[in-house]
Amino acid sequence: MRTTVENVMTTDVAAVNQNASFHTVAELLISKAVSGVPVLDDDNRVVGVVSEADLLAKQEFKERYYGDGYRPPLRARLRHTVGSEGSGFYKALGETAGELMTAPAHTTTPDASVVLAARQMDKYGVKRLPVVDADGRLVGIVSRHDLIKVFLREDADIAAQVRETLHSDTLGVEVTVTDAVVTLSGTLVEHSQAVKAVRLTENIDGVVAVHDNLSWKNDDIVNYPVWGGA
Template sequence: MTEFDHFRAGSEAVRSQPDRPWRPGEELRQDLLFRYLSAVASAAESRPGTAEQPSSEEAPSRPQAEPTEHALRVRDAMQVPAAAVLGSTPFLDLVRAFAREHLSAVAVIDAEERVVGVVSESDLLAKAAIEAGTPKAGPISRLRQHGLYEKSRGETAATLMTAPAITVHPGTPVTQAAWLAARSRLKRLPVTDHHGRLVGTVSRMDLLTALVRDDDRIREEIRCDILERALNIDPGSVQIEVDHGLVTLKGHLDSDRSTKLLEQVWAIEDVVGVVDDLDDV
């Protein structure tokens, strides 16, 4: 079972136990996590070699649409300008900057603003802990923690940072960035241009917010981006209903435009299902 399958099974098990009622707001939280994991799982399955191809008898009914131009990209979720420090920044200045700006990680850049690494809270904490007093450790622990001890001797961002940095581009799909952040267990990703220069930053919460849009935002995207802009269809000719990511389409369209509409609605990252109630004209 995939991580998504385990989560779905666990959620259903909790929901089915009458002696453990959900706390207020728990159902909404579970729904948000469901959509987030669904999007991350979809990104994982789209990567080469991560999933077996279904047989013709088990082929899913969902249309396999290509990414559309209205699909969410990192540029739609990232924060600008991004905080950054030079490699020569001293340890104490880093600590003050983290505390002042409420940072969990910061990109380290060179003189040309290219990202060369990332300094995180854990990097600073390891140095602070060892400076306060080296903890006693046995031979095996010392061997395992050798790299951490070596890094803690650093005095500047360049010697404390983790390198090379894991980065994304503004045009990277949000689902792929979410998968990268989840797999790498990173709270924040630097966003760079194709020359490696820092242009922004995107956090896990930024990605989660972008992925888990409420029903009104999904409905608006279908109406404006797909019906009006992409397919040049009068929005009044199609009735759009969205319930917890499940989209129902009603109205009268010719078969060609109906097929394109269904494919593009399926391509919206956080749509969990599409009900086709469209009639041919």
Template sequence: MNTRTVGSVMTRNVVTARPDTSFKDLVTTLADERVSALPVVDDEGLVVGIVSEGDLLHRLDLPPDSPHGRLLHRRRPAPAGPLGDIAAGLMTRPVVTIGSDATVGSASRLLEKHGVKRLPVVDGGRLVGIVSRRDLLSTYLRADDDIRAEVRADALLSDPDAVGIVVDEGIVTLTGTVGRRSTADIAGRLARAVSGVVDVVNLLDWKYDDSAELRRHYVFDAQVGPTVRWPT
């Protein structure tokens, strides 16, 4: 089954910053490249932080007694002095990263858990790409015909001709009759795992309900006798 990975949807040509990149250069790069964040990498290509538009806003010279100034100060005071003028003092760290072989589902859960909008993708700590919310949503742009073909080829354990498959706006509906109830359940789960599937309506019927068999525990009543050693 072609469960999509982060590596298949991530952006590979990533615009980065260095720890000593100046505040002005950071702002210029964000504007010129039309991105909202820059991974910060060291001389070995290791990700040491990430600096976003939000991080740079903390450096604005707002009156400390203004509502916005008090809010920014509570969230994270901007470093004073030279360190506050370069990426090393402005970036967020440690960085939440993900591997390129992780599934898009795990990336989505990681974004939600940490409340971030993007994840640097690393291999051995070195940057190989970046994946954003938009990248993850791109998996749902697949054509219905493509989804149907993959469900038919990979998700059905029984005779595909016995199962009706309708895909409308990413929603898969399965109809027909299969041999066992467990087969119908598995077909529904496998269809749901196909890339681009929004939801599955499993209307499959079955000829035999094998639920009780699957729950049954087999007990082997065997006794172990004395060890017999053969002469050598």
């Protein structure tokens, strides 16, 4: 079974209403030691995300969060001088979370795979995703740190799932796992069985790599390169 976002997400989420004041947002970020929080409408639907980067447009937050001598990186300074909607120029005028936030928010759902969530984070360059139900209401949040948990499975747990997935007891595949690296050994009847066994193992959550030591008796894959066949 594939690990889903629901298996690793955090349900105790720090969030703010879209009408929350600048100071309320700043206090929450500081007290919770987080760099961003979802912004909700009155029906608990996610309408955006407000982060410390959004608040940095205001000098007051810079001084309180980083100290009087703080100067943001050059890239941030250049970005905040651009006079387009949603830029630091306009956000510096914002007084509520709804005016300060970045919208729309990139979200995921509880039943989404952790692989899909990771791809979304990479695509949009974000460190976390609000998790919403079918109505867009907040039910949790998943971070990059949460996704890493998938790769902390015990070797014995991974080995058991590989054996169950491959039906190794009947197929004759020997499975060993060390530090989440799976080694498959044994002789199968068909080449295609060996290819399928490796692919299925690679798709199991927590598997870092697969070492293919399988051989086969019959090459049933036409025009397919033979790797280590008997």
